[in-house]
Amino acid sequence: MKKEKLTQQEELELAIEKGKKDFGKVYKTVIADEDIIWRKLRRSEYKEVMNIFVMKEVHKLNDNGELLVDEEGNYIMGEVIDDDATYDARQEAIANFVILYPTNSNIVEDMAAVAEIIATECMIKSGFGEAPVTTEC
Numbered sequence: 001m002k003k004e005k006l007t008q009q010e011e012l013e014l015a016i017e018k019g020k021k022d023f024g025k026v027y028k029t030v031i032a033d034e035d036i037i038w039r040k041l042r043r044s045e046y047k048e049v050m051n052i053f054v055m056k057e058v059h060k061l062n063d064n065g066e067l068l069v070d071e072e073g074n075y076i077m078g079e080v081i082d083d084d085a086t087y088d089a090r091q092e093a094i095a096n097f098v099i100l101y102p103t104n105s106n107i108v109e110d111m112a113a114v115a116e117i118i119a120t121e122c123m124i125k126s127g128f129g130e131a132p133v134t135t136e137c
Helices: 008-021 043-050 085-096 114-125
Strands: 027-031 034-038 057-059 079-080 098-102
Touching: 008 034, 008 098, 034 085, 034 114, 043 085, 085 098, 085 114
Parallel strands: none
Antiparallel strands: 027 034, 034 098, 057 079
16 A cells, blocks of 8 residues: 655644654744744753854964964964854754754755744743743742
């Protein structure tokens, strides 16, 4: 018996159903007419994301702010954390962890804004983006 291919809507509904079963709540964000289904970030995943650092090579400076050179006159290089690249890499990691649909594409790479939008929304829904409501008991 030949198995019929699911429609895009059926795939979407299946992803939502499976996501709810596996993770409880799931969310749908539409970016450029593309439905994206995602879930909250887990604590262990957050810790893994926060250990992502992108380094860049820079010229070392002395205490007076002058470039350091070795005995042969070559500039001495060192590495520092590239804050912008680290932020981007963390956004991509979050999006890759939480996106449940579409499953058969690399939407994070194919659409430039996906990582930023999904990571931001995910952090809010995961409790990082808004002040908690605290009341006196």
